[in-house]
Amino acid sequence: MAAKKNFPLRIDPALYEALERWAGEEFRSVNGHIEYLLRESLKRAGRLPGRMSRDSDD
Template sequence: MPKEKKAFPLRLDPELYQVLEKWASDEFRSVNAHIEYLLRETANKAGRLRKSQDKN
């Protein structure tokens, strides 16, 4: 059974959002999915994400 995702508001600079929107589109992801991907990758590289939590 998949875990429920935590929803929360995120305020971003409009210019940064445009960059993320284009980047996400280039990767065939939604902006939300791309932000989650980037955060997960960064957490993995920093050694902060346990392997059992890594879904990639």
């Protein structure tokens, strides 16, 4: 697996708290859940690059 890209993310505290609760219900970290949500959104939009579209969903 390729190294992951790090970048800062500024997010509204209320949004973070909602993501934190949702991630916990899915047994994921907040970071992992954000990555999952972004991947699913890209799949639905048909914009996910080739290899990533075949990777598993956590």
